[in-house]
Amino acid sequence: MxxxxxxxxxxxxxxxxxxxxxxxxxxxxxxxxxxxxxxxxxxxxxxxxxxxxxxxxxxxxxxxxxxxxxxxxxxxSLSDKELAFYPPFFPTPPAPKAEIEASSDPRLARERTSWYFYLSEISLRRLASRISAEMVGLQTKHPRRQAYLAAAAAAVRH
Known part of the structure; x- marks a missing residue:
């Protein structure tokens, strides 16, 4: 239980x-x-x-x-900008020699694949965080719904 x-x-x-x-x-x-x-x-x-x-x-x-x-x-109590972003670095990848060994060891190959998934998840979270921060900024700048939607549409077109 x-x-x-x-x-x-x-x-x-x-x-x-x-x-x-x-x-x-x-x-x-x-x-x-x-x-x-x-x-x-x-x-x-x-x-x-x-x-x-x-x-x-x-x-x-x-x-x-x-x-x-x-x-x-x-x-x-940090600013919205400080809270919007993940730390400014990516994790250090495994040593290059591990990549050479991974070609012959299935366990190391799975580990490398999981590493790429891990990095892509961090990238997606950073992107989602930046998009969210941008949307909040647009909403603050354009409090009326119609103006906000127009500004969001204009931002997407560019």
Whole structure:
């Protein structure tokens, strides 16, 4: 038998996010190093720890945002713009050598496929968040329904 406790579950996701704040990959310096190594093709750093930490971070972030919306909980006192977007980076992909090994190992191939699903879900959530923020902005700018619909139609055409 199970007892669902959504408020308690949400609190655990918030606590997980608070714990994630100590992860090194969240520092601007770490992000800069990662992007520099990607551009230069220099793969000296083993990103496996970053990948695991980022998976925990993103899963906690996504789950907290979903539960907050479902439970109609008040949001943090951030601006609408800050709340509208997910963190400005994507999780670090698994090491390239894993992709070579994946061609011969079905388990690694499934893992890689799930990784692409994970990245696409993040992309779709970011897109939905940006669309929602844009719609809220249009509604604020055009409070009358007809003006709002005209502005939304004009935005879609461009």
């Amino acid at each position: 199970c007892t669902f406790q959504p408020i308690k579950a949400w609190r655990y996701f918030v606590q997980a996010l608070a714990s994630c704040q100590q992860f090194a990959f969240l520092t601007p310096e770490s992000q800069q190093r990662y992007h520099s190594s990607q551009q230069s093709g220099n793969e000296l750093h083993d990103h496996s720890i970053d990948t695991l930490q980022q998976a925990v971070y993103w899963s906690s972030w996504k789950s907290e945002r979903e539960m907050r919306g479902d439970l109609y909980l008040p949001d943090f």
